[in-house]
Amino acid sequence: MGSSGVRGSRVSPLSVAGWLGLAVLLVGAFIAALGALNQTVYGSSSFIERYLSAIANDDIAEASTTPGVALDEAELAELGLPANVSTAMLRSGVIESGPEDVRIMSDVARGDGTHTVTASYRLADAIVQSSFDVRPIEPLYGVLNRWEFAVSPLAVIDVTAAHNPTFTVGSLTLDTRALKSGEELAAFTQVTPYIAIAPAVYEFSFSSELLEAVPVTVQADASARTAVTVDAQPTPAFVERVQAKVDGFLAACATQAVLQPAECPFGIEIDDRVTGDPEWSIVTSPQVTLTPGESSFDMPPTEGVAHITVEVQSLFDGHYYTLDEDRTFTLALSATITPDDTIDIQLK
Template sequence: MGSSGVRGSRVSPLSVAGWLGLAVLLAGAFIAALGALNQTIYGSSSFIERYLTAIANDDIAEASTTPGVALDEAELAELGLAPDVSTAMLRTGVIESGPEDVSIMGDVAHPDGTHTVTASYRLADAIVQSSFDVRPIEPLYGVLNRWEFAVSPLAVIDVTAAHNPTFTVGSLTLDTRALKSGEELAAFTQVAPYIAIAPAVYEFSYSSELLEAVPVAVQADASERPAVTVDAQPTAAFVDRVQVTLDEFLGECAAQPVLQPAECPFGIEIDDRVTGDPQWTIVASPQVTLTPGESSFDMPPTEGVAHISVEVQSLFDGHRFTLEEDRPFTVALGATIQPDESISIQLK
């Protein structure tokens, strides 16, 4: 009987070519998919869209932690800012409105790998177009593009708190003296810089029983440094309280039974003999008006009228009579608000 043997199997060249072709197709599809992802979701345009959308959603935590947004100490110094400059405005509930209806108008690639992305969006009632420079950073998983701002889009808003150190922006109330010391604390008008997310619109104001500032809207564009003045003015309640205090002071002056009440704005000199206690009354109290001065809310010299009634004997002929006379006088004063919300008044 003849012996039987096992015949070796052969791989068809066509099969190998088929598998290689499939591998090439899969690799090509993978590369194409990566390319599509890097052009869309992981593209420079999408990076800008996500940043602007985070602001519009008031997700300030996401916006402020976007790569390239935070300012380092060297960048702060270049802007003339101290390392401890306030970042208190970088929080939810502060912006009045963020960028809406975002549309990418252009995405220009440069030879060094950076891109300039131009976006159009609505900011409150304005249509704004801004360009952002971004650059690549270490890819995600080594293959998916990641980006950072080449120049931080943060804005610096210089706030002048006129005649009152505190102001309100959004739901936040801030004190411009927070990082100051010494003589700076006593200034009637304070100025302080604040880091703010941008682009966005902010509304600055102030309102209390004694002071009120008309709301002011500020458009903070990316990488810009706008300024705003929160101009606190005395309320009717403030004026009324000063009027009451002034009237009480003048009443105390009138209660003094002398010709020249001490430290008071009115008095009289009489050459004849005074035979009775002088009696003063306030006929017309000066009407208080207040405007900001250099260090206080000031009332300009304002006229009032006091009346004196006193028994007198003539030195010429001994005749006795009652002197009745109106005495015009003027009062000027400065009023300041103390930390406990009391009002301090100084006559000028």
């Protein structure tokens, strides 16, 4: 009777080699794909492109949380800024325009692993070229490159709010006194630094019933400090309201039946005997003009004309006559706007 059994199968050396070769190819393909991703999607150039694109899309939350963008207390101190410097402008709806038509001009690797990425882009009507230094940080999943700015691209904008503490940038209205106290609060002109996303273009302005500032466009370049003045000037409505107060004041003065109306800019001295009540009228009120001074809007000494009619007896020969003449006078004043938007006038 013959023996029976299972003969063990043997794997061909060629099959083993084939599988090993396939594994090597797969690993190589994976490494190549990983390298391609790290050169493109996860590359330093793409990092810059994503940051600039976030600004262009007004996604300021994404842009401001990009690694390396936020400034710590030491960096603020190095820039001469207080730790509580305002970041109120770091929000959507503030920029006028962001970088468009972005092109990476160069991406230079350094020996320490940092890269200098130079990008060209359009800001409003200007073509701008900027260089950004970035450095690697802990890789994603241990294999995909991640980057951060070696120098924050945030800008500092020093806003001078001339003659009015508030200003408008984009859809946001800010008060330059927000972080101030004491005597600083009373300053007629306020200067306050603001952290701003960059690169971007901003438009500063102000408009109210009483004050208006001509819009000013500012280009905030990356890692740069710039300044802007929001110059608030009196509106026609402001001038009209002051004119009405002046006219009312002078009309009240004219009701005083005396030669020298009290606390009024006009009057007369007569050597003869006054025999009747003086009657005053205003022929011409001073025409109000307002220009900014050190602490208020000022009207320089401006001419007006009052008229007096009064019965008089001559002390020389006793005859009676009517004094009927115009009297020229000048009036100067300062005007300020109170917190409740009323106008306070002080005569000079």
